[in-house]
């Protein structure tokens with residue numbers, strides 16, 4: 001019997017993907033695809049839970065899919081698809097909406113944070129966002145969901161829905177839905193903002209200088225690192241809680257160079273910020289260059305990406321529809 005695990009994850013096509021998305025999530029997907037059965041979707045239905053431009057939505061959806069490929073997701077190993085191409089996501093979301101207690105959602109930290117950002121324009125969709133995410137995961141009976149630290153609470157909700165609200169209530173052998181586990185990397189699961197080492201790097205930060213986007217040119221990377229917040233101390237440290245910016249940049253440096261943080265701390269104990277910033281700028285430019293080259297070739301050939309996505313849709317849809325039928329049968333829908 002195969003001991004391959006089923007894996008699913010996704011990124012929203014809202015604006016440009018950044019270093020946090022890559023180091024915290026997509027990098028991990030690439031490593032998982034050889035040994036497992038992997039599904040990666042572009043979650044466009046999640047992207048409309050905040051204000052958006054219709055023209056930008058389709059452009060960003062295509063560009064996010066191209067970035068998955070450029071980062072090394074291989075369509076020969078993984079199923080790559082667009083969430084809205086598979087109606088089962090919305091349908092299971094509705095069913096889960098009806099069986100999930102409202103107070104489970106009221107606890108969601110991301111909803112609280114995002115509703116503050118969105119002021120008086122908060123949609124019901126933003127509130128329901130974690131249920132749609134649960135539907136994404138549960139439809140594929142995923143064992144593992146590789147995400148950044150910020151998604152842990154949403155994963156716990158998906159587990160509770162599967163276990164307590166579906167399996168325990170509606171099935172005799174408790175096996176309608178697989179209960180998924182989060183997979184959060186030790187390193188890189190929370191990359192911080194360049195201008196404030198206590199805040200997460202995020203697409204929704206209005207200050208562009210807070211993040212490195214995967215498609216930033218060498219000039220822009222150089223400028224952003226130059227402007228990145230530093231402190232007045234010599235030496236780059238990892239474990240000093242007073243120096244979050246130093247810790248964050250050292251973590252990024254360590255992941256990209258493959259050198260342990262402890263060893264880097266030793267090497268950089270006498271190095272000032274100016275020299276360190278030069279080193280990390282060079283490393284970032286070098287790490288992103290191959291990915292950017294691949295992206296340029298791919299985005300010039302949308303026909304090829306569309307073909308991959310069509311193929312992905314077919315494969316994903318048959319899995320999703322079979323789970324949805326099972327859920328509907330067990331929940332008593334007339335056939």
Ligand code: AMP
Pocket residue numbers: 010011012020021022023024025146147148149150151188189190191192200201202203
């Ligand atoms: P999003 O950009 O919100 O669609 O996030 C897509 C994926 O990237 C999720 O798995 C997030 O947990 C992950 N992610 C987003 N921001 C960061 C960050 N600053 N550090 C690490 N992972 C992140």
Ligand code: TRP
Pocket residue numbers: 008009010011012043046132133136137145146147151154
């Ligand atoms: N909510 C996730 C984020 O913002 C994106 C997402 C939607 C997702 N559906 C998912 C991630 C399913 C993993 C699995 O990062």
